[in-house]
Amino acid sequence: AQKRAFTIEDIYRLQYASGPTVSATGALAYGTSRSDLKAQKSYSNIVVNGKTITTDNKSFSPFWSADGRTLYYVSTASGSSQLYAWRDGKATQLTDYALGIDGATVSPDGNLIAFAAEVDPEIGGADGKANKAAIERKAKNPIQAHIADHLLYRHWTEYSDGKYWHIIVYNLKNKTYTDVTPGRFHSPVFSPSGPSGFVFSPDSKELCYLSNHDEHPEATTNCDLWVVPVTGGEAKNITAENKAWDGSPQYSPDGRYIAYRFQRTPGYESDRFILGLYDRKTGQKRVLTEKFDNWVDDYKWTSDSKAIYFLGEERGYEPLYRVDLKNDRITKVIANRAIGSFDFDGKGGFYYTYSRTGKPSAIYHATAKAIAAAKGRAELKETQVTHLNDSLEATVDIRPSETMWIKGAKGDSVEVFIVKPHGFDPNKKYPLVINVHGGPQMQWMDSFRPDWQVYPGAGYVVAYPNIHGSTGYGQQFCRDISGHWGSYPFEDFMKATDKLAQLAYVDSTRMGAMGWSYGGYFMNWVQGQTKRFKCLASMMGLFDLRSMWGATEELWFPNFDLEGQPWNSELYTKWSPSNYVKNFATPTLIITGERDYRVSYTQSLQYFSTLQSLGIPSRLIVFKNDGHWPSTLKSMPLYYNAHLEWFHKYLGGAPAPWDSEKMVQQGEW
Ligand SMILES: CSCC[C@H](NC=O)C(=O)N[C@@H](CC(C)C)C(=O)N[C@@H](Cc1ccccc1)C(=O)O
Numbered sequence: 001a002q003k004r005a006f007t008i009e010d011i012y013r014l015q016y017a018s019g020p021t022v023s024a025t026g027a028l029a030y031g032t033s034r035s036d037l038k039a040q041k042s043y044s045n046i047v048v049n050g051k052t053i054t055t056d057n058k059s060f061s062p063f064w065s066a067d068g069r070t071l072y073y074v075s076t077a078s079g080s081s082q083l084y085a086w087r088d089g090k091a092t093q094l095t096d097y098a099l100g101i102d103g104a105t106v107s108p109d110g111n112l113i114a115f116a117a118e119v120d121p122e123i124g125g126a127d128g129k130a131n132k133a134a135i136e137r138k139a140k141n142p143i144q145a146h147i148a149d150h151l152l153y154r155h156w157t158e159y160s161d162g163k164y165w166h167i168i169v170y171n172l173k174n175k176t177y178t179d180v181t182p183g184r185f186h187s188p189v190f191s192p193s194g195p196s197g198f199v200f201s202p203d204s205k206e207l208c209y210l211s212n213h214d215e216h217p218e219a220t221t222n223c224d225l226w227v228v229p230v231t232g233g234e235a236k237n238i239t240a241e242n243k244a245w246d247g248s249p250q251y252s253p254d255g256r257y258i259a260y261r262f263q264r265t266p267g268y269e270s271d272r273f274i275l276g277l278y279d280r281k282t283g284q285k286r287v288l289t290e291k292f293d294n295w296v297d298d299y300k301w302t303s304d305s306k307a308i309y310f311l312g313e314e315r316g317y318e319p320l321y322r323v324d325l326k327n328d329r330i331t332k333v334i335a336n337r338a339i340g341s342f343d344f345d346g347k348g349g350f351y352y353t354y355s356r357t358g359k360p361s362a363i364y365h366a367t368a369k370a371i372a373a374a375k376g377r378a379e380l381k382e383t384q385v386t387h388l389n390d391s392l393e394a395t396v397d398i399r400p401s402e403t404m405w406i407k408g409a410k411g412d413s414v415e416v417f418i419v420k421p422h423g424f425d426p427n428k429k430y431p432l433v434i435n436v437h438g439g440p441q442m443q444w445m446d447s448f449r450p451d452w453q454v455y456p457g458a459g460y461v462v463a464y465p466n467i468h469g470s471t472g473y474g475q476q477f478c479r480d481i482s483g484h485w486g487s488y489p490f491e492d493f494m495k496a497t498d499k500l501a502q503l504a505y506v507d508s509t510r511m512g513a514m515g516w517s518y519g520g521y522f523m524n525w526v527q528g529q530t531k532r533f534k535c536l537a538s539m540m541g542l543f544d545l546r547s548m549w550g551a552t553e554e555l556w557f558p559n560f561d562l563e564g565q566p567w568n569s570e571l572y573t574k575w576s577p578s579n580y581v582k583n584f585a586t587p588t589l590i591i592t593g594e595r596d597y598r599v600s601y602t603q604s605l606q607y608f609s610t611l612q613s614l615g616i617p618s619r620l621i622v623f624k625n626d627g628h629w630p631s632t633l634k635s636m637p638l639y640y641n642a643h644l645e646w647f648h649k650y651l652g653g654a655p656a657p658w659d660s661e662k663m664v665q666q667g668e669w
Contacts, residue, residue, distance in 0.1 A: 003397040005422040006457035008640045008657060010396055011450045012037035012633070015388035017047070017363045019061065020351040022343045024068030028351060030363055031060045031073075032388065035633050042633060046073050046086075053086055066108040074104060083113055095170055097177065098128035103188070103195045107204035112230055113170040114180075114207055116188055116195035118163045125166040125179030151218035155190050155553050157595040157627035165190065167198050167209055169230055180207060180232045187211035189223050189247075192629070201251050205230055208249040208258055213237075218555045221245050221269050225260055225278070238278055239285075244271060248298075252305040256280060259288075259308055261296055267560045268482070270441030272475040275299065275310060275323065288323050292330055293474045298341065309350075311339055313472035316403070316415055316445045320352065332376035334366065338447035351385065355448035357419060358400030359393070362386045397422045399456045401446055406499050408492035409468055412477060416465040416496050417444055420505070421456045431510035431651035432461045432500055436493065438517030438540075440469035440481050451514075454640050458654035460647060463500050467492035469518075482561045485575040486525050493522070497532065509534075510651045514643065516540055517599060517628065521577070524607060527588065528580025535650035537589040537643055540599050540628055543607040544578035545571075551600035581610055587617035589646040591639060593626035619646070621660075638663050 015034040022028055032052070033044040043057035048071060056077040063072050071086040078093065080100035085092050094113060095101055101115035119125040120134055138161075146159045153160055165186045169178045181187035188195045188210045198209035208227050214220045223245045228235040238258070239246040243266040250259045258278040263271035275289040275296045289296050292312060299310035307324045320334040320342060334352065340361065342352035348368025355361035366374075366382040374380040401417040408414035421430050433455050437444050444464045455462050466473065468488040469481025480488050501508035512535045515523045520541020527536060542548045546566040549558050562571040573579055588611055592604035601622060611618035621642055623635045630636055641663060644656035658669040 001395075003395055005654075006396050006398060006453040008450075008454055008637055008644075009037060010392065010457075011454070011636075011640070013392050014360050016361055017386035017388055018353060018361075019341055020343050020353065020363050020385075021063050022345055022351060023064040023071070024066065024346070026346050027064075027068065027071075028385070029062045029064065029071055030386070031062055032386075033060070034388075037633070037637065040633060046071070048086075053089075054091070059084070061104075063105075065106060065110055067110075070110070072104070072106055074101070076100075083115070094172065097168065097170070098132040101168075103198070105199060107200040107230065108202055109204040111172055112200070112204060113172065114167055114198055114200065114230075115170070116165050116198070117168055118160075119166050119168075119179070120162060121164050121166070121182060121184050122162075124182055125168045126177045128168075128177065151216065151555065152553055154597050156192050156597055165195050167207065169207070169232075178232050180228050180230065181209065181211065181226075181235070182232075185211050185213055186217075187226070197247050197249065199249055199251060200230070202253055202255040208238075208251065210247050210249075211235075218553065219267075219559060221263070221267055221556050223247055225249050225258065227258075238283070244268070250299065250301055252301050253303055254305040256305065259299070259301065261299075267556050269554075269557055269560065270439070270471070270478060270482075272478075273297070275308065277325070288325070288328055289330060290328070292321070295471050300342070300344070302344070309333065309342070309344075311342070313443055315472050316417065316443060316466065317472075318354075318445065320350065333371060334380060335374075335376050336378035336446075338445040356400065357417065357446050357448060357452055358398050360389045360398070360448045362388070397457070398448075398453055401452065403446075404499065406465075406492075406496050408495050409488035410480070412468070412473075414465055414467060414492045414496060415473070416463055416500070417446065417452075418500075419452050419456045419462045421459045421461060423459075424505070426505055428505065429507035430459060430461045430505055431512070431647070431653055432463060432506045432508075433647060433651070434493070434497065434500070434511070434513040435462060435464040436467065436489075436513065436515035436519040436522045437464065437470070438515070438519045439471075440485075440489070440518035440522075441471055441478050443470045443472040450636075450640065451643075454644065455647065455653070458644055458647070458656075460651065460653050461500075461503075461506055463496070465492060465496040467496075483563050483571060485521070485561070485571070486529070489522065490525065490529060493526070494530070512536065512647055512651050514539070518542075520599070523588070524577035525575070525580075527586055528577050528583045531583075531585050533586055535587045535589070535646055537591070537646055538604070538607070539591040539639070540593065540596055541590070541603060541607070542577070542599055543603045543610075545576040546573075547606070548599065548603055551597075551602065553597050578606070578610070581614070584611065584614055584616055587646075587650055589619050589621075589642060591621045591623075591642065593623040593628065593630055593635075595625065595627040598628040621664075637669070641669070 020030045029048045035042045044060045045054045058077045059075040061074045083094045083104045099117045104115040167181045212223045224239045226235045244263040246262045248261040261273045265271040273295040297311040318338045337354040340353040363385040364382045370381040399419045404416045514537035516539040520538040523536045523538035563569045566572040590604045592601040608620040641656045642660045662668040
């Protein structure tokens, strides 16, 4: 039967299975999540061997005890996030920490729980209730203000207000909480996806964690691995000699090593992530993935401590690799898939998640035999384990992508993904939307993304190039964007536009472009450089680089990428869209979030003031409660709808389902 076009509402019909984790006895657990757009509710539960074991709709992040008999997971059912244990079919709440817990992990002997919480160092993390009371007292203070004597006083969407991330160890036997990282440092360091990077040693006596004790944490990417006894006490920095980033520690199961990822260039956030080993006896370090010229991401030790499996970015995919300790040999294990997470099946095979542009994420299984037969090639006999979206996939046209390679700046090859519209007819011409990614050091992948379904569903060709700065094409290709924000990437983009405009099915008179974060900057840059596009959409973008520097929190990023500060680097003028106002002419949709401390929303206000004053059609949307990543359920429906409206008006695709103004003013949608 004919499938119908993908709509905004379909995004919220999708269900997800994530984080497959296999017990020592071979049981498979994972989390599921779904949302209800109209009810504005999200639901998440835990599945073990195909059976849902939680019913509170508020459970997530499952992991097994070392003996495989207990499944741990986090639930917010009590009103705050706490750790639960599921054993013999019965769930028990383990923690009752007043602030709620983050990133919990359990010691191999099962006696200790380590978690992170943001605490007042004067009070210390051991007393959660006293910390909560202090927060409540502050909320009642008639004076509501922030006060700071140093930078990084706010991060991502929150002001720190004197609080620091600490690691708290909860002793299950004597029911005591110990703050093992006291003081005025973030331990672990901040991450927008939540605190992580603290792990127990196999003998349950030590914790390894991340902290940066530099005097100016806002201006350095330095981060070190520290080890501390689980009972607290003196911590030891084991990577002090490297002034760049060290992180992601994992003890080898035999306890001999700590594996970790590191970078070499101080201050360069997007330097290559390399896998290294720290010998706990000798203190010697060695590099494992020198020959791998892309970023090493998530990884896991084999149970015999002889090898490590890791995910590494590569040409629009995130394959699984293996590196052997005895000879540092790297082998590709599962190819041509944008793998999100994985675990061993205990029999030489793997469970893993991935999506494709035209297929939402699911959990898959590949046996040792199938993996051996595939020999690291794309063709792999695998089994899809979860089928949460089967009925949607059977009725809705989820469009796949194809790849085009072009010759870009410096003569380098640039990969461009293309999604053709619903009901595609090669004899017709369609409007085009080009999507530029943020980072800028990231890669677009052959993976599912709502932007690449909603617009093809409304009749657009969508194309997304991996321009210079993208990861996965060798570190030099990534490095090339630093200092060159408006040159190599723009040359790639325009060359890609030329090729796309020549495609028989693209209407070159109806081209638009969109981007988020650095991609938003890029749209603002395009505004000042060419009149080729009928409309633009700029989300969380940078308009004036000097004022952006003065408001962003992670100063290391512009300091490196723009080669200094506004008073000593001419790049803040050279690459600033605000210096090309005389060329502005293209209608632009601008979207921002009032709590975006990465790219202050005032960048978007300045841009909007400029466009409006020049009489250039423009619309501004400011999400009141959001930061750099707006809420998927509460805010993103408006984002998609506003894009559809804008593209409909200037490029002529299908109309948006709702009226954005009514969505905002009357809640009508
Ligand atoms: C290697 S990821 C780059 C993170 C970068 N860090 C510091 O500024 C960042 O936030 N980049 C922004 C644009 C920049 C301020 C001009 C950006 O493009 N953000 C992207 C990527 C991102 C990914 C993970 C965490 C933060 C940002 C985005 O929000 O999609």
